[in-house]
Amino acid sequence: MYFCPLYSGSSGNALFCQYGETRLLVDAGKTGAVLKEAMARVGVPPETLSGILITHEHSDHIQAAGVMARKYHLPIYATPETWRAMAGKIGKIPGDLIRTVQSGKSFWLGEIGVEPFSIPHDAADPVGYRLWGGATSVSTATDLGAFTEDVYSAVAGSTLVLLESNHDPDLLRANPRYNQALKARILGDHGHLSNEACAGALLKLVSGGTKHLILGHLSGENNTPVLARKVSEEALAREGIRPGEEILLEVALRDEVGKIYMLKETE
Ligand SMILES: [Zn+2]
Ligand SMILES: [Zn+2]
Numbered sequence: 001m002y003f004c005p006l007y008s009g010s011s012g013n014a015l016f017c018q019y020g021e022t023r024l025l026v027d028a029g030k031t032g033a034v035l036k037e038a039m040a041r042v043g044v045p046p047e048t049l050s051g052i053l054i055t056h057e058h059s060d061h062i063q064a065a066g067v068m069a070r071k072y073h074l075p076i077y078a079t080p081e082t083w084r085a086m087a088g089k090i091g092k093i094p095g096d097l098i099r100t101v102q103s104g105k106s107f108w109l110g111e112i113g114v115e116p117f118s119i120p121h122d123a124a125d126p127v128g129y130r131l132w133g134g135a136t137s138v139s140t141a142t143d144l145g146a147f148t149e150d151v152y153s154a155v156a157g158s159t160l161v162l163l164e165s166n167h168d169p170d171l172l173r174a175n176p177r178y179n180q181a182l183k184a185r186i187l188g189d190h191g192h193l194s195n196e197a198c199a200g201a202l203l204k205l206v207s208g209g210t211k212h213l214i215l216g217h218l219s220g221e222n223n224t225p226v227l228a229r230k231v232s233e234e235a236l237a238r239e240g241i242r243p244g245e246e247i248l249l250e251v252a253l254r255d256e257v258g259k260i261y262m263l264k265e266t267e
Pocket of ligand 1: 010058060061143217
């Protein structure tokens, strides 16, 4: 199974996953041109995708969804509430490209088994996805205000998890460009996961057997890759775990196409 965070961050998200002949994107939150270029970097023409899975209707996840669906004739998968919420934002989608998903209802998209699960976030009906290729699985856990027990049980034991490490709460509180309402939204239970909350979730995931952890959806203003990594590394160190040995800990950058992770069946 191949996984590549093409982009991850509050300014745009698109994740690529391939197993066998099936290729898909989770979210398409950059312009069509930027995503086409990013996909060329990993050697994947957009027209070879089997579909686009949408997590929720915020623009950093759907910006190019409509454009790509129409241009490359790609089906889009989203919950009915997400479809309603993004209807005015992605333009008209031909009926044969509209697919609905539901939290807790798994399905096959080609050779990839897809398990949507609910996440606590301030959107209509947001979901994360666990994607199965054989016995290997990759999960997305970004855009969530809290790493709840339900989210944990949905992703526990995944081979790789893209986990949100959105902000440093002190940087966020001190940011003069964010008003109080926005700060409260981000810090709330339906906002975004802080570096500290991420580190707590990461320890749980590691204890559940996950060995590949990618920190993602970093804020551009209220975090840095160095800080996000440091908080998680320190939490692991307190448990006697050194990243690079037993587990892989990396940060998906906001403005650079991520690297391709090749996950072997035995991992
Ligand atoms: Zn987002
Ligand atoms: Zn969001």
